[in-house]
Amino acid sequence: MTETTKTFALFALVAVLIIGTGVIQSWNAALFILNMGLISAIMSLGVNLQWGIAGLLNVGIMGFVALGGLATVIVSMEPVPDAWDAGGLRILFGLGIGGLTIGGAIAAYKKIGNPRGRVLGMIAVLVVGMVIYRAIIMPAIKAVEAVNPATEGYLGGLGLPILLSWPVGGLLAAAAAWVIGKTALGLRSDYLAIATLGISEILIAVIKNEDWLSRGVKNAIGIPRPVPYEIDLQNDPAFVERAAGFGLDPTIASTLYVKLLYAGLFAIVLVVLVWLSQRALNSPWGRMMRAIRDNETAARAMGKNVTARHLQVFVLGSAVCGIAGAMMTTLDSQLTPASYQPLRFTFLIWVMVIVGGSGNNLGSILGGFLIWFLWVQVEPIGFWVMEIVTAPMAEDSAIRAHLLDSVAQMRLLTMGIFLLVMLRFNPRGLIPEK
Amino acid sequence: MELLNAFIVLANFVLVPAIAYGSQLALGALGVTLVYGVLRFSNFAHGDTMAFGTMVVILLTWWMQSIGISIAPLPTALLALPLGIAVTAALLIATDRTVYKFYRTQKSPPVIFLIVSLGVMFVMNGLVRFIIGVDDQRFSDGERFIISAREFKKMTGLSEGLAIKTTQGITVITAIVVVAVLFWFLNKTRTGKSMRAFSDNEDLALLSGINPERVVFYTWLIVAALATIAGTLYGLDKSFKPFVYFQLLLPIFAAAIVGGLGSPLGAIAGGFIIAFSEVMITYAWKKVFGYILPEALAPDGLVQLLATEYKFAVSFVILVIVLLFKPTGLFKGKAL
Numbered sequence: 001m002t003e004t005t006k007t008f009a010l011f012a013l014v015a016v017l018i019i020g021t022g023v024i025q026s027w028n029a030a031l032f033i034l035n036m037g038l039i040s041a042i043m044s045l046g047v048n049l050q051w052g053i054a055g056l057l058n059v060g061i062m063g064f065v066a067l068g069g070l071a072t073v074i075v076s077m078e079p080v081p082d083a084w085d086a087g088g089l090r091i092l093f094g095l096g097i098g099g100l101t102i103g104g105a106i107a108a109y110k111k112i113g114n115p116r117g118r119v120l121g122m123i124a125v126l127v128v129g130m131v132i133y134r135a136i137i138m139p140a141i142k143a144v145e146a147v148n149p150a151t152e153g154y155l156g157g158l159g160l161p162i163l164l165s166w167p168v169g170g171l172l173a174a175a176a177a178w179v180i181g182k183t184a185l186g187l188r189s190d191y192l193a194i195a196t197l198g199i200s201e202i203l204i205a206v207i208k209n210e211d212w213l214s215r216g217v218k219n220a221i222g223i224p225r226p227v228p229y230e231i232d233l234q235n236d237p238a239f240v241e242r243a244a245g246f247g248l249d250p251t252i253a254s255t256l257y258v259k260l261l262y263a264g265l266f267a268i269v270l271v272v273l274v275w276l277s278q279r280a281l282n283s284p285w286g287r288m289m290r291a292i293r294d295n296e297t298a299a300r301a302m303g304k305n306v307t308a309r310h311l312q313v314f315v316l317g318s319a320v321c322g323i324a325g326a327m328m329t330t331l332d333s334q335l336t337p338a339s340y341q342p343l344r345f346t347f348l349i350w351v352m353v354i355v356g357g358s359g360n361n362l363g364s365i366l367g368g369f370l371i372w373f374l375w376v377q378v379e380p381i382g383f384w385v386m387e388i389v390t391a392p393m394a395e396d397s398a399i400r401a402h403l404l405d406s407v408a409q410m411r412l413l414t415m416g417i418f419l420l421v422m423l424r425f426n427p428r429g430l431i432p433e434k
Numbered sequence: 435m436e437l438l439n440a441f442i443v444l445a446n447f448v449l450v451p452a453i454a455y456g457s458q459l460a461l462g463a464l465g466v467t468l469v470y471g472v473l474r475f476s477n478f479a480h481g482d483t484m485a486f487g488t489m490v491v492i493l494l495t496w497w498m499q500s501i502g503i504s505i506a507p508l509p510t511a512l513l514a515l516p517l518g519i520a521v522t523a524a525l526l527i528a529t530d531r532t533v534y535k536f537y538r539t540q541k542s543p544p545v546i547f548l549i550v551s552l553g554v555m556f557v558m559n560g561l562v563r564f565i566i567g568v569d570d571q572r573f574s575d576g577e578r579f580i581i582s583a584r585e586f587k588k589m590t591g592l593s594e595g596l597a598i599k600t601t602q603g604i605t606v607i608t609a610i611v612v613v614a615v616l617f618w619f620l621n622k623t624r625t626g627k628s629m630r631a632f633s634d635n636e637d638l639a640l641l642s643g644i645n646p647e648r649v650v651f652y653t654w655l656i657v658a659a660l661a662t663i664a665g666t667l668y669g670l671d672k673s674f675k676p677f678v679y680f681q682l683l684l685p686i687f688a689a690a691i692v693g694g695l696g697s698p699l700g701a702i703a704g705g706f707i708i709a710f711s712e713v714m715i716t717y718a719w720k721k722v723f724g725y726i727l728p729e730a731l732a733p734d735g736l737v738q739l740l741a742t743e744y745k746f747a748v749s750f751v752i753l754v755i756v757l758l759f760k761p762t763g764l765f766k767g768k769a770l
Contacts, residue, residue, distance in 0.1 A: 057548065057549075059552075138735075183754050184754075187761055190476040190544065190545075191691070191757060191761070193478075194684075194687045194688075194691065194753070195753065195754065195757070197683070197684060198684050198688070198746065198749070198750035201684055201750070202746060202747045205747065209741060209744070342680070343556070343680075347552055347555070347556060354549065405567075406563070406564045406565075409560055409564045409567075410564065411560070412557075412559050412563060413556070413560030413564060414560075415560075416553050416555070416556025416558075419552070420550065420553040420557065423546075424533070427546075
């Protein structure tokens with residue numbers, strides 16, 4: 001079987017799986033898998049850029065995804081004027097002071113020649129800056145969070161179209177990646193992994209706890225949508241008529257229609273990103289990146305600035321994850337910080353990239369769809385298997401109850417075994433790098 | 435008197451908890467550092483190994499409690515610990531045989547090992563969740579306090595109390611014993627010396643006839659013991675929740691790197707540095723300053739540098755500072 005037919009067959013398999021879901025379960029479930037599959041494919045495309053092409057280990061994907069989610073709130077929610085009056089400008093001013101403090105500390109460290117003086121100077125700038133920063137920002141935050149806390153209690157967003165938040169999400173993630181890359185790139189690869197793990201936990205902590213920014217665990221709900229609402233469609237006679245033309249109930253037709261619109265939007269983004277990634281992969285730049293990945297020393301000897309290139313590709317890959325994160329929050333119409341779990345948003349993406357085929361863009365997309373499908377379907381399948389396994393046991397047996405209760409946890413086990421088996425027997429993935 | 439009271443408050447809320455937490459982190463970091471030193475990769479499954487070991491101990495503890503075995507006033511979990519270590523060691527060695535060994539013979543780069551350890555992490559995490567669930571479990575029994583705040587006040591007549599939980603006392607004593615045994619083992623026994631030789635220079639160690647598989651076997655054995663002990667002590671002190679153990683990975687790695695990856699002494703120092711910074715930066719100093727400073731200067735606010743939700747930020751910032759200024763860690767671990 002040639003490479004192309006194999007690729008084609010694998011993608012056909014995914015299509016059959018999704019369509020099969022539609023026939024057996026419901027079309028809504030199938031479209032849900034398709035939509036999240038598209039988003040997962042974009043995330044794994046971003047990680048593939050970092051790991052597959054450049055060999056960089058990013059274990060903080062969750063943080064970049066969450067930043068994308070935050071972007072939707074900042075860009076598209078309506079501003080809360082009372083909150084802005086209460087302390088919006090003071091918060092911005094405080095953040096400015098915070099930024100100046102860090103900049104000042106760096107400048108102090110760089111400018112002061114005396115080795116002991118530079119450390120003391122840096123600490124002095126940091127301490128004074130922090131005191132001023134807190135004095136300004138703390139009362140302001142308190143004032144903002146006191147504004148109508150049941151429904152608002154935050155600054156709100158800019159009230160701009162939601163689609164704008166996708167690129168903004170990418171930019172935010174890129175900025176965070178730049179900071180982390182600046183510190184950890186150029187050191188040994190494990191350090192980058194641990195640093196990214198840390199930054200993602202911190203980003204989640206910020207989004208969870210800074211209520212003035214994101215409403216924290218109170219969740220920002222009702223984020224505007226780029227597509228019409230189901231209820232409006234159902235009240236639109238023209239739509240009901242067309243649905244009837246297909247022989248569909250207006251309620252089902254409206255949910256399917258909305259999901260299809262989302263799928264269309266996501267597919268456009270995916271196609272654009274794949275096209276760009278393929279161009280990048282096959283360009284001189286892509287060849288250089290792979291050369292660096294395969295032999296850093298040789299590439300350095302050829303005059304390539306390895307650290308700068310790593311930073312570049314790390315920022316790009318993280319930006320792609322940020323875009324996907326903004327898309328996901330758009331699909332959910334709400335930002336729920338508590339739902340960001342590293343196993344789901346970081347390590348599952350890794351399984352996608354490795355299983356699909358690291359270094360191959362199509363491979364990672366395939367992995368995104370396939371693993372997402374399994375992630376969703378392992379639970380019902382596991383439940384079904386467990387029912388059969390436990391059928392001979394007594395109806396009220398404690399072990400049976402425990403096993404049936406724990407089926408939900410089967411996912412992680414299955415994914416782990418999947419990853420290990422793949423790494424062991426087919427480390428290049430389903431669609432290997434050429 | 436005021437100063438003494440200030441010190442008691444400080445001891446009660448900062449020193450005692452930080453020493454206990456530091457001991458737990460140190461034991462965790464020792465496990466990470468040993469895997470790094472001998473097997474040469476960052477083991478991301480370590481947090482979940484700790485969770486697995488603790489889970490076995492909890493199950494054994496429940497069983498012992500149900501048949502009435504106890505060593506009151508000490509917690510029953512201590513009695514279950516050796517068996518828990520044995521089960522965890524069996525799991526780790528089985529994992530090594532089925533998973534890691536293949537990559538060792540292939541001489542895969544460390545980064546592949548790291549990804550493989552992510553897979554192992556998934557499996558262990560799944561196992562733990564499957565067997566015991568995701569909820570909080572409390573399993574400490576026996577005497578709760580060595581000295582309670584009320585007794586302390588009565589004894590000394592001070593207005594502030596100092597409470598030392600039994601679990602905190604046990605943590606520190608166990609940690610000292612474990613570290614002493616570990617260093618004796620590494621420095622005095624033949625196996626320990628061969629482990630250090632192997633970690634130092636693999637080729638030279640092989641040339642002088644050290645059996646690598648034996649070294650690896652003993653390493654996993656020790657790592658299992660360290661992980662189970664660290665996890666159980668943490669669980670006794672706070673409570674057992676699988677996700678929290680996964681999150682411990684960050685402070686543990688920070689501790690190991692700050693001390694210098696591959697250096698056991700560094701891991702211990704790193705554990706205490708991280709623990710003390712975390713506790714001190716997230717502690718509200720109002721009461722302490724209230725005693726030290728004259729009335730007029732007493733602070734109005736909590737004087738808390740960072741909310742407790744951001745405690746991960748502390749270990750992260752320390753990690754970044756060390757990476758920027760001294761990437762090999764304080765105790766000169768393995769080179770970059």
